[in-house]
Amino acid sequence: MARLLIVEDDETIGKVLQSRLRMHDHEVVWERSGRGAIREATVAGFDLVLLDLGLPDLDGIEVCGQIRRVQPECVLVMLTARQDEMDVIVGLEAGADDYLTKPFGLGELLARIRAHLRRGAPAGPVRPEFTIGDLVVDTGARRCFVAGREVTLRTKEFDLLSRLASDAGMAVSRQDLIADVWDENWFGSTKTLDVHVAALRAKLADAADAAAAEEVTLPRIVTLRGHGYRLDSPAG
Ligand code: CA
Numbered sequence: 001m002a003r004l005l006i007v008e009d010d011e012t013i014g015k016v017l018q019s020r021l022r023m024h025d026h027e028v029v030w031e032r033s034g035r036g037a038i039r040e041a042t043v044a045g046f047d048l049v050l051l052d053l054g055l056p057d058l059d060g061i062e063v064c065g066q067i068r069r070v071q072p073e074c075v076l077v078m079l080t081a082r083q084d085e086m087d088v089i090v091g092l093e094a095g096a097d098d099y100l101t102k103p104f105g106l107g108e109l110l111a112r113i114r115a116h117l118r119r120g121a122p123a124g125p126v127r128p129e130f131t132i133g134d135l136v137v138d139t140g141a142r143r144c145f146v147a148g149r150e151v152t153l154r155t156k157e158f159d160l161l162s163r164l165a166s167d168a169g170m171a172v173s174r175q176d177l178i179a180d181v182w183d184e185n186w187f188g189s190t191k192t193l194d195v196h197v198a199a200l201r202a203k204l205a206d207a208a209d210a211a212a213a214e215e216v217t218l219p220r221i222v223t224l225r226g227h228g229y230r231l232d233s234p235a236g
Contacts, residue, residue, distance in 0.1 A: 002047040007037040034058030053080040068095030107180035130165035133217035133234040146207035164231035173228040
């Protein structure tokens with residue numbers, strides 16, 4: 001699919017990003033230093049670079065500028081722990097296309113990457129939209145449709161459904177769901193997740209019933225005991 005370069009010295013974040021992006025069939029190179037990143041970007045072409053601003057050897061802004069010089073076409077997304085807006089502005093001037101402030105939800109990052117990669121493609125929507133059977137999840141407009149009828153979802157129900165839809169057919173752990181939909185530092189009861197899943201199932205089933213005139217094919221939210229959930233396409 002796409003060739004991605006991750007520049008991140010944090011082992012945990014780097015590892016998660018690498019494995020998740022590979023799951024989506026992307027070719028991923030992970031560099032832990034600014035010098036390594038510049039070297040890599042000089043010898044190989046990339047569609048998208050995820051660049052952490054806080055690197056051990058070089059200033060991330062400088063790395064950003066150097067990568068931009070040798071890869072004028074690629075999408076550059078900065079990851080920053082800095083809250084200082086100046087850094088972001090300087091980063092954008094150095095050639096970044098987008099930025100995310102840490103801590104960010106993995107789901108949000110993956111959705112943005114998908115949107116950027118689609119934008120680079122000749123055709124296709126810019127906003128991440130998922131169509132699975134008769135279910136449409138439009139993350140740009142934050143609207144959900146079952147067989148063409150809109151389903152009203154609460155904020156977290158929508159976030160949860162988009163997160164599952166973005167990885168349809170794949171197991172998503174409870175940990176990931178809670179981190180992406182609620183907060184990385186969620187200390188509340190994880191029962192909250194199950195309550196939201198139950199509500200989602202009920203609302204989707206009601207919507208399918210309401211459209212009973214035709215046969216409606218909806219994905220199922222499958223419970224994976226001891227792990228998490230998976231959104232299964234109706235055919236699978
Ligand atoms: Ca760092």
